[in-house]
Amino acid sequence: MRKKIFILMFLIQIQVFAQCIAGNCKDGFGKYDFGFAVYEGNFKAGKPNGQGTMDYGGGDKFVGSFKNGQEDGDGQLFKKHIPQAVTYVNGKVKVRVVQTNIGSNAPAIEGCLQGDCYNGFGKIKFPSGNLYEGNFVYGVRNGQGKFVFASGNVLTATFKDNEPLQGSFFYFNEDTTFYGTFNDDGTPNSGDYKYPANRATVTVVNGVITNIDNPVAREAEEKAEKEKEGKICSKCGGKGMCQGAAYAQTTESYYTVNTYKSNGSLYSSSDGNVGRKTTMVKPPPTRCTQCDGTGKVFGGDQIIMSKRY
Ligand SMILES: [Zn+2]
Structure with a gap:
Protein backbone atom coordinates (compact mmCIF):
# COMPACT_ATOMS: atom_id res chain seq x y z
CA MET A 1 0.00 0.00 0.00
CA ARG A 2 2.82 2.30 0.93
CA LYS A 3 4.54 1.51 -2.37
CA LYS A 4 1.42 2.40 -4.29
CA ILE A 5 1.19 5.79 -2.63
CA PHE A 6 4.81 6.48 -3.46
CA ILE A 7 4.31 5.62 -7.13
CA LEU A 8 1.23 7.77 -7.25
CA MET A 9 3.07 10.76 -5.81
CA PHE A 10 5.91 10.21 -8.27
CA LEU A 11 3.46 10.28 -11.15
CA ILE A 12 1.89 13.47 -9.84
CA GLN A 13 5.32 15.09 -9.70
CA ILE A 14 6.02 14.10 -13.30
CA GLN A 15 2.71 15.62 -14.24
CA VAL A 16 3.63 18.84 -12.47
CA PHE A 17 6.99 19.20 -14.22
CA ALA A 18 6.02 17.85 -17.61
CA GLN A 19 3.19 19.72 -19.19
CA CYS A 20 1.77 21.11 -22.37
CA ILE A 21 2.40 24.82 -22.32
CA ALA A 22 0.91 25.78 -25.70
CA GLY A 23 -1.16 24.39 -28.54
CA ASN A 24 -2.17 20.80 -28.99
CA CYS A 25 0.34 18.36 -27.47
CA LYS A 26 -1.75 15.32 -28.30
CA ASP A 27 -2.45 15.35 -32.01
CA GLY A 28 -1.36 18.55 -33.68
CA PHE A 29 1.18 21.35 -33.15
CA GLY A 30 2.15 22.27 -29.62
CA LYS A 31 4.81 23.15 -27.08
CA TYR A 32 5.63 20.72 -24.33
CA ASP A 33 7.89 21.10 -21.33
CA PHE A 34 9.53 17.78 -20.48
CA GLY A 35 11.47 19.28 -17.59
CA PHE A 36 14.86 18.45 -19.10
CA ALA A 37 13.96 19.96 -22.48
CA VAL A 38 11.20 21.90 -24.23
CA TYR A 39 9.75 20.47 -27.43
CA GLU A 40 7.93 22.55 -29.96
CA GLY A 41 6.50 20.89 -33.03
CA ASN A 42 4.17 18.23 -34.25
CA PHE A 43 2.56 15.62 -32.01
CA LYS A 44 0.89 12.33 -32.68
CA ALA A 45 -0.79 10.28 -29.95
CA GLY A 46 0.75 12.60 -27.33
CA LYS A 47 4.35 12.12 -28.58
CA PRO A 48 6.66 14.27 -30.75
CA ASN A 49 6.15 13.11 -34.27
CA GLY A 50 7.09 14.92 -37.47
CA GLN A 51 9.09 18.13 -37.60
CA GLY A 52 10.02 19.79 -34.35
CA THR A 53 12.64 21.32 -32.11
CA MET A 54 13.88 19.75 -28.89
CA ASP A 55 15.63 22.49 -26.94
CA TYR A 56 17.89 21.31 -24.10
CA GLY A 57 19.01 24.83 -23.21
CA GLY A 58 22.47 26.35 -23.24
CA GLY A 59 22.63 26.32 -27.03
CA ASP A 60 22.09 22.55 -27.21
CA LYS A 61 19.11 21.53 -29.34
CA PHE A 62 17.93 19.31 -32.15
CA VAL A 63 15.93 20.74 -35.03
CA GLY A 64 14.60 18.04 -37.28
CA SER A 65 12.49 14.97 -37.65
CA PHE A 66 10.81 12.99 -34.85
CA LYS A 67 8.98 9.69 -34.82
CA ASN A 68 7.06 8.13 -31.95
CA GLY A 69 8.66 10.45 -29.39
CA GLN A 70 12.26 10.04 -30.56
CA GLU A 71 14.57 11.88 -32.89
CA ASP A 72 14.38 10.03 -36.17
CA GLY A 73 15.57 11.24 -39.54
CA ASP A 74 17.57 14.23 -40.68
CA GLY A 75 18.17 17.37 -38.73
CA GLN A 76 20.57 19.86 -37.26
CA LEU A 77 22.15 19.09 -33.92
CA PHE A 78 23.32 22.20 -32.09
CA LYS A 79 26.09 21.95 -29.52
CA LYS A 80 26.61 25.30 -27.85
CA HIS A 81 24.90 27.04 -30.78
CA ILE A 82 27.17 25.35 -33.32
CA PRO A 83 25.14 23.23 -35.78
CA GLN A 84 26.12 20.00 -37.40
CA ALA A 85 24.10 17.93 -39.83
CA VAL A 86 23.02 14.58 -38.37
CA THR A 87 20.75 11.69 -39.19
CA TYR A 88 18.95 9.93 -36.35
CA VAL A 89 17.62 6.41 -36.38
CA ASN A 90 15.40 5.49 -33.42
CA GLY A 91 16.83 8.22 -31.18
CA LYS A 92 20.49 7.51 -31.97
CA VAL A 93 22.82 9.48 -34.23
CA LYS A 94 23.71 7.29 -37.19
CA VAL A 95 25.26 9.81 -39.51
CA ARG A 96 27.18 12.83 -38.42
CA VAL A 97 28.42 15.13 -41.11
CA VAL A 98 31.75 16.46 -39.98
CA GLN A 99 33.13 18.79 -42.55
CA THR A 100 36.85 19.09 -42.03
CA ASN A 101 37.46 21.38 -44.97
CA ILE A 102 34.53 23.55 -45.73
CA GLY A 103 36.61 26.17 -47.54
CA SER A 104 34.60 29.07 -48.82
CA ASN A 105 31.50 27.74 -47.06
CA ALA A 106 33.05 28.62 -43.71
CA PRO A 107 31.26 31.48 -42.04
CA ALA A 108 33.29 34.65 -41.75
CA ILE A 109 34.73 34.61 -38.23
CA GLU A 110 35.24 38.10 -36.89
CA GLY A 111 38.79 38.69 -35.77
CA CYS A 112 40.29 35.69 -37.56
CA LEU A 113 43.83 36.79 -38.38
CA GLN A 114 45.10 33.69 -40.12
CA GLY A 115 44.21 30.10 -40.85
CA ASP A 116 40.78 28.57 -40.37
CA CYS A 117 39.04 29.84 -37.24
CA TYR A 118 35.98 27.71 -37.88
CA ASN A 119 37.14 24.22 -38.70
CA GLY A 120 40.87 23.85 -38.51
CA PHE A 121 43.88 25.65 -37.12
CA GLY A 122 43.56 29.39 -36.86
CA LYS A 123 44.54 32.52 -35.03
CA ILE A 124 41.86 34.83 -33.76
CA LYS A 125 41.93 38.16 -31.97
CA PHE A 126 39.00 39.05 -29.75
CA PRO A 127 37.73 42.60 -29.13
CA SER A 128 39.21 42.31 -25.62
CA GLY A 129 42.66 42.07 -27.17
CA ASN A 130 43.02 38.43 -26.19
CA LEU A 131 44.58 36.16 -28.81
CA TYR A 132 43.82 32.51 -29.39
CA GLU A 133 45.82 30.29 -31.65
CA GLY A 134 44.81 26.67 -32.04
CA ASN A 135 42.29 24.18 -33.24
CA PHE A 136 38.65 24.87 -33.95
CA VAL A 137 35.80 22.48 -34.59
CA TYR A 138 32.70 24.27 -35.86
CA GLY A 139 33.91 27.54 -34.38
CA VAL A 140 34.45 25.96 -30.95
CA ARG A 141 37.91 25.58 -29.43
CA ASN A 142 38.67 21.87 -29.46
CA GLY A 143 42.10 20.27 -29.29
CA GLN A 144 45.43 21.98 -28.63
CA GLY A 145 45.41 25.73 -28.31
CA LYS A 146 47.09 28.72 -26.77
CA PHE A 147 45.57 31.86 -25.34
CA VAL A 148 47.65 34.99 -24.99
CA PHE A 149 45.63 37.38 -22.89
CA ALA A 150 45.91 41.14 -23.15
CA SER A 151 47.02 41.08 -19.50
CA GLY A 152 50.11 39.06 -20.42
CA ASN A 153 48.76 35.82 -18.97
CA VAL A 154 49.20 32.79 -21.21
CA LEU A 155 47.07 29.65 -21.26
CA THR A 156 48.36 26.65 -23.16
CA ALA A 157 46.02 23.69 -23.00
CA THR A 158 43.97 20.95 -24.51
CA PHE A 159 40.50 22.40 -25.05
CA LYS A 160 37.12 20.71 -25.16
CA ASP A 161 34.05 22.73 -26.11
CA ASN A 162 35.90 26.01 -25.52
CA GLU A 163 37.11 25.09 -22.03
CA PRO A 164 40.68 24.07 -21.12
CA LEU A 165 41.04 20.56 -19.72
CA GLN A 166 44.74 20.28 -19.01
CA GLY A 167 47.80 22.39 -19.60
CA SER A 168 49.55 25.41 -18.16
CA PHE A 169 48.55 28.91 -17.12
CA PHE A 170 51.19 31.61 -16.80
CA TYR A 171 50.34 34.49 -14.48
CA PHE A 172 52.18 37.49 -15.86
CA ASN A 173 52.04 39.72 -12.76
CA GLU A 174 52.94 36.97 -10.30
CA ASP A 175 55.56 35.37 -12.58
CA THR A 176 54.02 32.03 -11.67
CA THR A 177 52.91 29.15 -13.83
CA PHE A 178 50.26 26.61 -12.98
CA TYR A 179 50.63 23.15 -14.52
CA GLY A 180 47.70 20.79 -14.22
CA THR A 181 44.01 20.31 -14.82
CA PHE A 182 41.29 22.95 -15.01
CA ASN A 183 37.73 23.23 -13.74
CA ASP A 184 34.76 23.63 -16.08
CA ASP A 185 34.96 27.40 -15.60
CA GLY A 186 38.63 27.46 -16.65
CA THR A 187 40.10 27.96 -13.18
CA PRO A 188 42.94 25.67 -11.99
CA ASN A 189 41.80 22.45 -10.33
CA SER A 190 44.70 20.14 -9.52
CA GLY A 191 48.40 20.57 -10.18
CA ASP A 192 51.49 22.58 -9.28
CA TYR A 193 52.12 26.31 -9.14
CA LYS A 194 55.79 26.93 -9.92
CA TYR A 195 57.53 30.09 -8.65
CA PRO A 196 60.80 30.49 -10.57
CA ALA A 197 61.90 33.42 -8.39
CA ASN A 198 62.42 31.24 -5.32
CA ARG A 199 62.04 27.80 -6.93
CA ALA A 200 58.97 27.16 -4.78
CA THR A 201 56.21 24.71 -5.70
CA VAL A 202 52.67 24.89 -4.34
CA THR A 203 50.61 21.77 -4.98
CA VAL A 204 46.82 21.95 -5.11
CA VAL A 205 44.31 19.13 -5.33
CA ASN A 206 40.77 20.15 -6.24
CA GLY A 207 41.68 23.75 -5.48
CA VAL A 208 43.02 22.97 -2.00
CA ILE A 209 46.70 23.44 -1.15
CA THR A 210 48.16 20.08 -0.15
CA ASN A 211 51.88 20.83 -0.20
CA ILE A 212 54.30 23.75 -0.26
CA ASP A 213 57.93 23.26 -1.16
CA ASN A 214 60.23 26.26 -0.78
CA PRO A 215 63.84 25.15 -1.28
CA VAL A 216 65.29 28.63 -0.66
CA ALA A 217 63.67 28.88 2.76
CA ARG A 218 64.58 25.28 3.49
CA GLU A 219 68.24 25.83 2.60
CA ALA A 220 68.30 28.98 4.75
CA GLU A 221 66.94 26.98 7.67
CA GLU A 222 69.51 24.28 7.17
CA LYS A 223 72.25 26.89 7.04
CA ALA A 224 70.95 28.45 10.25
CA GLU A 225 71.02 25.03 11.91
CA LYS A 226 74.62 24.58 10.87
CA GLU A 227 75.49 28.05 12.18
CA LYS A 228 74.05 27.05 15.52
CA GLU A 229 76.26 23.98 15.63
CA GLY A 230 79.28 26.16 14.94
CA LYS A 231 82.23 25.72 12.65
CA SER A 262 157.59 25.40 20.12
CA ASN A 263 161.19 24.42 21.11
CA GLY A 264 159.94 21.34 23.04
CA SER A 265 157.31 23.29 25.00
CA LEU A 266 153.53 23.35 24.57
CA TYR A 267 151.70 26.62 24.22
CA SER A 268 148.11 27.40 23.67
CA SER A 269 146.21 30.48 22.67
CA SER A 270 142.72 31.54 21.75
CA ASP A 271 142.07 32.62 18.19
CA GLY A 272 139.65 35.22 19.43
CA ASN A 273 136.77 33.96 17.24
CA VAL A 274 133.84 33.85 19.69
CA GLY A 275 130.55 32.23 18.57
ZN1 LIG B 1 90.75 27.47 18.33
Whole structure:
Protein backbone atom coordinates (compact mmCIF):
# COMPACT_ATOMS: atom_id res chain seq x y z
CA MET A 1 0.00 0.00 0.00
CA ARG A 2 2.82 2.30 0.93
CA LYS A 3 4.54 1.51 -2.37
CA LYS A 4 1.42 2.40 -4.29
CA ILE A 5 1.19 5.79 -2.63
CA PHE A 6 4.81 6.48 -3.46
CA ILE A 7 4.31 5.62 -7.13
CA LEU A 8 1.23 7.77 -7.25
CA MET A 9 3.07 10.76 -5.81
CA PHE A 10 5.91 10.21 -8.27
CA LEU A 11 3.46 10.28 -11.15
CA ILE A 12 1.89 13.47 -9.84
CA GLN A 13 5.32 15.09 -9.70
CA ILE A 14 6.02 14.10 -13.30
CA GLN A 15 2.71 15.62 -14.24
CA VAL A 16 3.63 18.84 -12.47
CA PHE A 17 6.99 19.20 -14.22
CA ALA A 18 6.02 17.85 -17.61
CA GLN A 19 3.19 19.72 -19.19
CA CYS A 20 1.77 21.11 -22.37
CA ILE A 21 2.40 24.82 -22.32
CA ALA A 22 0.91 25.78 -25.70
CA GLY A 23 -1.16 24.39 -28.54
CA ASN A 24 -2.17 20.80 -28.99
CA CYS A 25 0.34 18.36 -27.47
CA LYS A 26 -1.75 15.32 -28.30
CA ASP A 27 -2.45 15.35 -32.01
CA GLY A 28 -1.36 18.55 -33.68
CA PHE A 29 1.18 21.35 -33.15
CA GLY A 30 2.15 22.27 -29.62
CA LYS A 31 4.81 23.15 -27.08
CA TYR A 32 5.63 20.72 -24.33
CA ASP A 33 7.89 21.10 -21.33
CA PHE A 34 9.53 17.78 -20.48
CA GLY A 35 11.47 19.28 -17.59
CA PHE A 36 14.86 18.45 -19.10
CA ALA A 37 13.96 19.96 -22.48
CA VAL A 38 11.20 21.90 -24.23
CA TYR A 39 9.75 20.47 -27.43
CA GLU A 40 7.93 22.55 -29.96
CA GLY A 41 6.50 20.89 -33.03
CA ASN A 42 4.17 18.23 -34.25
CA PHE A 43 2.56 15.62 -32.01
CA LYS A 44 0.89 12.33 -32.68
CA ALA A 45 -0.79 10.28 -29.95
CA GLY A 46 0.75 12.60 -27.33
CA LYS A 47 4.35 12.12 -28.58
CA PRO A 48 6.66 14.27 -30.75
CA ASN A 49 6.15 13.11 -34.27
CA GLY A 50 7.09 14.92 -37.47
CA GLN A 51 9.09 18.13 -37.60
CA GLY A 52 10.02 19.79 -34.35
CA THR A 53 12.64 21.32 -32.11
CA MET A 54 13.88 19.75 -28.89
CA ASP A 55 15.63 22.49 -26.94
CA TYR A 56 17.89 21.31 -24.10
CA GLY A 57 19.01 24.83 -23.21
CA GLY A 58 22.47 26.35 -23.24
CA GLY A 59 22.63 26.32 -27.03
CA ASP A 60 22.09 22.55 -27.21
CA LYS A 61 19.11 21.53 -29.34
CA PHE A 62 17.93 19.31 -32.15
CA VAL A 63 15.93 20.74 -35.03
CA GLY A 64 14.60 18.04 -37.28
CA SER A 65 12.49 14.97 -37.65
CA PHE A 66 10.81 12.99 -34.85
CA LYS A 67 8.98 9.69 -34.82
CA ASN A 68 7.06 8.13 -31.95
CA GLY A 69 8.66 10.45 -29.39
CA GLN A 70 12.26 10.04 -30.56
CA GLU A 71 14.57 11.88 -32.89
CA ASP A 72 14.38 10.03 -36.17
CA GLY A 73 15.57 11.24 -39.54
CA ASP A 74 17.57 14.23 -40.68
CA GLY A 75 18.17 17.37 -38.73
CA GLN A 76 20.57 19.86 -37.26
CA LEU A 77 22.15 19.09 -33.92
CA PHE A 78 23.32 22.20 -32.09
CA LYS A 79 26.09 21.95 -29.52
CA LYS A 80 26.61 25.30 -27.85
CA HIS A 81 24.90 27.04 -30.78
CA ILE A 82 27.17 25.35 -33.32
CA PRO A 83 25.14 23.23 -35.78
CA GLN A 84 26.12 20.00 -37.40
CA ALA A 85 24.10 17.93 -39.83
CA VAL A 86 23.02 14.58 -38.37
CA THR A 87 20.75 11.69 -39.19
CA TYR A 88 18.95 9.93 -36.35
CA VAL A 89 17.62 6.41 -36.38
CA ASN A 90 15.40 5.49 -33.42
CA GLY A 91 16.83 8.22 -31.18
CA LYS A 92 20.49 7.51 -31.97
CA VAL A 93 22.82 9.48 -34.23
CA LYS A 94 23.71 7.29 -37.19
CA VAL A 95 25.26 9.81 -39.51
CA ARG A 96 27.18 12.83 -38.42
CA VAL A 97 28.42 15.13 -41.11
CA VAL A 98 31.75 16.46 -39.98
CA GLN A 99 33.13 18.79 -42.55
CA THR A 100 36.85 19.09 -42.03
CA ASN A 101 37.46 21.38 -44.97
CA ILE A 102 34.53 23.55 -45.73
CA GLY A 103 36.61 26.17 -47.54
CA SER A 104 34.60 29.07 -48.82
CA ASN A 105 31.50 27.74 -47.06
CA ALA A 106 33.05 28.62 -43.71
CA PRO A 107 31.26 31.48 -42.04
CA ALA A 108 33.29 34.65 -41.75
CA ILE A 109 34.73 34.61 -38.23
CA GLU A 110 35.24 38.10 -36.89
CA GLY A 111 38.79 38.69 -35.77
CA CYS A 112 40.29 35.69 -37.56
CA LEU A 113 43.83 36.79 -38.38
CA GLN A 114 45.10 33.69 -40.12
CA GLY A 115 44.21 30.10 -40.85
CA ASP A 116 40.78 28.57 -40.37
CA CYS A 117 39.04 29.84 -37.24
CA TYR A 118 35.98 27.71 -37.88
CA ASN A 119 37.14 24.22 -38.70
CA GLY A 120 40.87 23.85 -38.51
CA PHE A 121 43.88 25.65 -37.12
CA GLY A 122 43.56 29.39 -36.86
CA LYS A 123 44.54 32.52 -35.03
CA ILE A 124 41.86 34.83 -33.76
CA LYS A 125 41.93 38.16 -31.97
CA PHE A 126 39.00 39.05 -29.75
CA PRO A 127 37.73 42.60 -29.13
CA SER A 128 39.21 42.31 -25.62
CA GLY A 129 42.66 42.07 -27.17
CA ASN A 130 43.02 38.43 -26.19
CA LEU A 131 44.58 36.16 -28.81
CA TYR A 132 43.82 32.51 -29.39
CA GLU A 133 45.82 30.29 -31.65
CA GLY A 134 44.81 26.67 -32.04
CA ASN A 135 42.29 24.18 -33.24
CA PHE A 136 38.65 24.87 -33.95
CA VAL A 137 35.80 22.48 -34.59
CA TYR A 138 32.70 24.27 -35.86
CA GLY A 139 33.91 27.54 -34.38
CA VAL A 140 34.45 25.96 -30.95
CA ARG A 141 37.91 25.58 -29.43
CA ASN A 142 38.67 21.87 -29.46
CA GLY A 143 42.10 20.27 -29.29
CA GLN A 144 45.43 21.98 -28.63
CA GLY A 145 45.41 25.73 -28.31
CA LYS A 146 47.09 28.72 -26.77
CA PHE A 147 45.57 31.86 -25.34
CA VAL A 148 47.65 34.99 -24.99
CA PHE A 149 45.63 37.38 -22.89
CA ALA A 150 45.91 41.14 -23.15
CA SER A 151 47.02 41.08 -19.50
CA GLY A 152 50.11 39.06 -20.42
CA ASN A 153 48.76 35.82 -18.97
CA VAL A 154 49.20 32.79 -21.21
CA LEU A 155 47.07 29.65 -21.26
CA THR A 156 48.36 26.65 -23.16
CA ALA A 157 46.02 23.69 -23.00
CA THR A 158 43.97 20.95 -24.51
CA PHE A 159 40.50 22.40 -25.05
CA LYS A 160 37.12 20.71 -25.16
CA ASP A 161 34.05 22.73 -26.11
CA ASN A 162 35.90 26.01 -25.52
CA GLU A 163 37.11 25.09 -22.03
CA PRO A 164 40.68 24.07 -21.12
CA LEU A 165 41.04 20.56 -19.72
CA GLN A 166 44.74 20.28 -19.01
CA GLY A 167 47.80 22.39 -19.60
CA SER A 168 49.55 25.41 -18.16
CA PHE A 169 48.55 28.91 -17.12
CA PHE A 170 51.19 31.61 -16.80
CA TYR A 171 50.34 34.49 -14.48
CA PHE A 172 52.18 37.49 -15.86
CA ASN A 173 52.04 39.72 -12.76
CA GLU A 174 52.94 36.97 -10.30
CA ASP A 175 55.56 35.37 -12.58
CA THR A 176 54.02 32.03 -11.67
CA THR A 177 52.91 29.15 -13.83
CA PHE A 178 50.26 26.61 -12.98
CA TYR A 179 50.63 23.15 -14.52
CA GLY A 180 47.70 20.79 -14.22
CA THR A 181 44.01 20.31 -14.82
CA PHE A 182 41.29 22.95 -15.01
CA ASN A 183 37.73 23.23 -13.74
CA ASP A 184 34.76 23.63 -16.08
CA ASP A 185 34.96 27.40 -15.60
CA GLY A 186 38.63 27.46 -16.65
CA THR A 187 40.10 27.96 -13.18
CA PRO A 188 42.94 25.67 -11.99
CA ASN A 189 41.80 22.45 -10.33
CA SER A 190 44.70 20.14 -9.52
CA GLY A 191 48.40 20.57 -10.18
CA ASP A 192 51.49 22.58 -9.28
CA TYR A 193 52.12 26.31 -9.14
CA LYS A 194 55.79 26.93 -9.92
CA TYR A 195 57.53 30.09 -8.65
CA PRO A 196 60.80 30.49 -10.57
CA ALA A 197 61.90 33.42 -8.39
CA ASN A 198 62.42 31.24 -5.32
CA ARG A 199 62.04 27.80 -6.93
CA ALA A 200 58.97 27.16 -4.78
CA THR A 201 56.21 24.71 -5.70
CA VAL A 202 52.67 24.89 -4.34
CA THR A 203 50.61 21.77 -4.98
CA VAL A 204 46.82 21.95 -5.11
CA VAL A 205 44.31 19.13 -5.33
CA ASN A 206 40.77 20.15 -6.24
CA GLY A 207 41.68 23.75 -5.48
CA VAL A 208 43.02 22.97 -2.00
CA ILE A 209 46.70 23.44 -1.15
CA THR A 210 48.16 20.08 -0.15
CA ASN A 211 51.88 20.83 -0.20
CA ILE A 212 54.30 23.75 -0.26
CA ASP A 213 57.93 23.26 -1.16
CA ASN A 214 60.23 26.26 -0.78
CA PRO A 215 63.84 25.15 -1.28
CA VAL A 216 65.29 28.63 -0.66
CA ALA A 217 63.67 28.88 2.76
CA ARG A 218 64.58 25.28 3.49
CA GLU A 219 68.24 25.83 2.60
CA ALA A 220 68.30 28.98 4.75
CA GLU A 221 66.94 26.98 7.67
CA GLU A 222 69.51 24.28 7.17
CA LYS A 223 72.25 26.89 7.04
CA ALA A 224 70.95 28.45 10.25
CA GLU A 225 71.02 25.03 11.91
CA LYS A 226 74.62 24.58 10.87
CA GLU A 227 75.49 28.05 12.18
CA LYS A 228 74.05 27.05 15.52
CA GLU A 229 76.26 23.98 15.63
CA GLY A 230 79.28 26.16 14.94
CA LYS A 231 82.23 25.72 12.65
CA ILE A 232 85.54 24.08 13.45
CA CYS A 233 88.05 26.72 14.57
CA SER A 234 90.39 27.50 11.75
CA LYS A 235 93.18 28.53 14.07
CA CYS A 236 93.47 25.40 16.19
CA GLY A 237 91.77 22.96 13.80
CA GLY A 238 89.20 22.18 16.49
CA LYS A 239 91.75 21.11 19.08
CA GLY A 240 91.29 24.10 21.33
CA MET A 241 95.02 24.37 21.90
CA CYS A 242 97.48 26.19 19.70
CA GLN A 243 101.09 25.34 19.04
CA GLY A 244 103.09 28.55 18.97
CA ALA A 245 105.89 29.14 16.51
CA ALA A 246 109.26 27.68 17.42
CA TYR A 247 111.81 30.23 18.60
CA ALA A 248 115.62 30.33 18.61
CA GLN A 249 117.49 29.78 21.87
CA THR A 250 121.16 30.53 22.30
CA THR A 251 122.56 27.87 24.56
CA GLU A 252 126.31 28.55 24.74
CA SER A 253 129.21 30.59 23.57
CA TYR A 254 132.30 29.05 22.11
CA TYR A 255 135.76 30.00 21.01
CA THR A 256 138.67 28.06 19.50
CA VAL A 257 141.86 27.29 21.43
CA ASN A 258 144.89 26.40 19.36
CA THR A 259 147.64 24.32 21.00
CA TYR A 260 151.04 24.27 19.44
CA LYS A 261 154.59 23.12 20.22
CA SER A 262 157.59 25.40 20.12
CA ASN A 263 161.19 24.42 21.11
CA GLY A 264 159.94 21.34 23.04
CA SER A 265 157.31 23.29 25.00
CA LEU A 266 153.53 23.35 24.57
CA TYR A 267 151.70 26.62 24.22
CA SER A 268 148.11 27.40 23.67
CA SER A 269 146.21 30.48 22.67
CA SER A 270 142.72 31.54 21.75
CA ASP A 271 142.07 32.62 18.19
CA GLY A 272 139.65 35.22 19.43
CA ASN A 273 136.77 33.96 17.24
CA VAL A 274 133.84 33.85 19.69
CA GLY A 275 130.55 32.23 18.57
CA ARG A 276 127.19 31.04 19.94
CA LYS A 277 125.33 27.80 19.60
CA THR A 278 121.65 28.35 18.74
CA THR A 279 118.85 25.75 18.88
CA MET A 280 115.21 26.11 17.88
CA VAL A 281 112.80 25.62 20.76
CA LYS A 282 109.08 24.63 20.49
CA PRO A 283 106.98 26.30 23.16
CA PRO A 284 104.32 24.20 24.94
CA PRO A 285 100.75 24.42 23.39
CA THR A 286 98.60 27.24 24.71
CA ARG A 287 94.84 27.74 24.90
CA CYS A 288 93.50 28.91 21.48
CA THR A 289 92.53 32.53 21.61
CA GLN A 290 90.20 32.35 18.55
CA CYS A 291 87.83 29.76 20.00
CA ASP A 292 88.74 30.21 23.66
CA GLY A 293 89.73 26.56 23.85
CA THR A 294 86.38 25.21 22.64
CA GLY A 295 87.55 24.24 19.14
CA LYS A 296 84.47 25.80 17.55
CA VAL A 297 83.52 29.25 16.27
CA PHE A 298 80.05 30.69 15.82
CA GLY A 299 78.92 33.51 13.59
CA GLY A 300 79.11 34.35 9.94
CA ASP A 301 75.75 35.23 8.32
CA GLN A 302 73.11 35.35 10.96
CA ILE A 303 69.55 34.27 10.01
CA ILE A 304 67.28 36.83 11.63
CA MET A 305 64.03 35.39 10.33
CA SER A 306 63.27 32.26 8.39
CA LYS A 307 59.79 31.69 7.00
CA ARG A 308 58.52 28.78 4.88
CA TYR A 309 56.15 29.75 2.06
ZN1 LIG B 1 90.75 27.47 18.33
